[in-house]
Amino acid sequence: MSDFEHGPFSRKLSAFITLSEAESAVLASLHQRRRKIAAGRDVFQQGQLGQAAYVLSAGWACSYKILQDGERQVVDFQVPGDFLGLRSVLLHVSDHSVVSVTDIEVSEVLLSDLLGVFERTPRLAAAVLWAASRDEAMVVEHLAGIGRRNAVERMAHFLLELGARLSLVGMGSRAGFDCPLTQYLLADALGLTAVHVNRVLRQLREEGLVAVKDGYVAFEDYERLTEFAGFDPAYLDQPGPLLK
Amino acid sequence: MSDFEHGPFSRKLSAFITLSEAESAVLASLHQRRRKIAAGRDVFQQGQLGQAAYVLSAGWACSYKILQDGERQVVDFQVPGDFLGLRSVLLHVSDHSVVSVTDIEVSEVLLSDLLGVFERTPRLAAAVLWAASRDEAMVVEHLAGIGRRNAVERMAHFLLELGARLSLVGMGSRAGFDCPLTQYLLADALGLTAVHVNRVLRQLREEGLVAVKDGYVAFEDYERLTEFAGFDPAYLDQPGPLLK
Structure with missing residues (x-):
């Protein structure tokens, strides 16, 4: 075991x-x-x-x-x-x-x-x-994203969330993570069309924030992306276990 | 006690x-x-x-x-x-x-x-x-509502959900329920403007489905409203306790 x-x-x-x-x-x-x-x-x-x-x-x-x-x-x-x-x-x-x-x-x-x-x-x-x-806190973030964030901030927040979740289980870092999600899946998660997803990802790449290519999400400027998205990972991880 | x-x-x-x-x-x-x-x-x-x-x-x-x-x-x-x-x-x-x-x-x-x-x-x-x-299932419904339901269906679903929740604690029925929510609060929950909320509520009233007036939500045709909104209350109540 x-x-x-x-x-x-x-x-x-x-x-x-x-x-x-x-x-x-x-x-x-x-x-x-x-x-x-x-x-x-x-x-x-x-x-x-x-x-x-x-x-x-x-x-x-x-x-x-x-x-x-x-x-x-x-x-x-x-x-x-x-x-x-x-x-x-x-x-x-x-x-x-x-x-x-x-x-x-x-x-x-x-x-x-x-x-x-x-x-x-x-x-x-x-x-x-x-x-x-x-899990509920993540759905709340997605609700706030679709309700109140513009498409580019929404995508940035979503990719940072995935990165933080994967880091917690040793499958990602501030450099990036392997990502099998298609643009269609991203679109259906973010309330966008696949064409819109493509445009949003191009904008994030051109601004040097994050590049999604060949199944890999590369955080090119993690700090600036975090600030841009207003991402606070407190709902995903903790500074230390609450129950010792 | x-x-x-x-x-x-x-x-x-x-x-x-x-x-x-x-x-x-x-x-x-x-x-x-x-x-x-x-x-x-x-x-x-x-x-x-x-x-x-x-x-x-x-x-x-x-x-x-x-x-x-x-x-x-x-x-x-x-x-x-x-x-x-x-x-x-x-x-x-x-x-x-x-x-x-x-x-x-x-x-x-x-x-x-x-x-x-x-x-x-x-x-x-x-x-x-x-x-x-x-609680999470409700947030999921709100996400699906903002992501995929039009404004009228979204409002109808939301009012039916509130009614079912209140019925469970003896504060509502299929006739309706007392509701202290302002149009501003409804707007911020449903991703609409207060003006839009007003228009949506008028439409629901004119179609004889639900009337919101003086702090009371009156279901005028519960069955038809349920069908219109695609509302299934299974996530809120159960046919009987799962743990006997």
Whole structure:
């Protein structure tokens, strides 16, 4: 189980809680039912009943909603260490769909698994609540972005957020990160058209802030980009664990 | 404590969990530090460190974000039974502000209070996670609304959501609900101008769907409004508690 003790899920939760050996072992027990899913498959769909959640251990996923008229709104992307559909386990009916963006590896987590974890180590209940709060804070940022940021600031903020999330699990830095997202996915996340995404990315590159090319996001001037986007990563990481 | 055992917080959580007497007593213990706050006051502000959360037992509140350029995006409104700033307790730095819309009554909840609850009754940890998931599902709906619904559908969906939330705590029905929200607050929640809100409300009234007047929202044709907005209340309530 040692690979999971230092896997992205533990690594991410460690930002909130200093994990004891017993707590790490309990977390590792959530990785018993593992599945590999190829890129482009629905992991679960909006409207499904009694859905399980998943912990993503490798690859990228995308959560989205289909509206009445068939239009899609991307809610967020998930990277290693994130839950897929944690909300769906608790809401009885899943309010969203999740699709694999790349080939992914997941571990299935049932409501009974979560309750078992909470009974054994109540501190982990707080850690899971932290993870859910962090997910919500990201959706709030996306709402504020679509509601109040212009397209260029919105894209800049979004790329910085992804970079900070990936850094936390060792997959990114202030230099940049590998990014499998197409312009269509970015467009559906940011409320733009693919043509508009292309124009916005060109503007950010011409201003020497960030360059997106061949599946890599290169932060060319991290400080200036952060200032431009008004990005404060406090909702994603902490100066040290709140629960020692 | 009996008034809290049947207060809006217990009543709301009862949608998810069949509360035992012991669990009801633990919930009631969260109402020890009570405060009254006048209308129009900041309960806490974005950027505050080590913020407490609150359970709202009377009145309406509003959570919002201030963007870099000073613009405001309303994230959601809170009604009795809701948490204020649950996220802020866990994120170390509060990512949003909360203001009282009316005079309100709240009970302060610290991270240590939550941990105490989780230790005593792990099932309540799942119930709090459910409440957080429901809050997140609402923000997701608001994101989908601003991203993909037109202004009239967006308003219709929003009013139906508020009605369903208030019904769960005995403050609304399919006939309608008392609503203290101004057109300015509605505008900042829905990404519209106050003038646009006025036009949208007139359109909904002229179509015989919903009438907003003198602080009351009257659903004039609940079924047709629900169909028009594509509203499915599954994310707000459940056919019965998931945890018996």
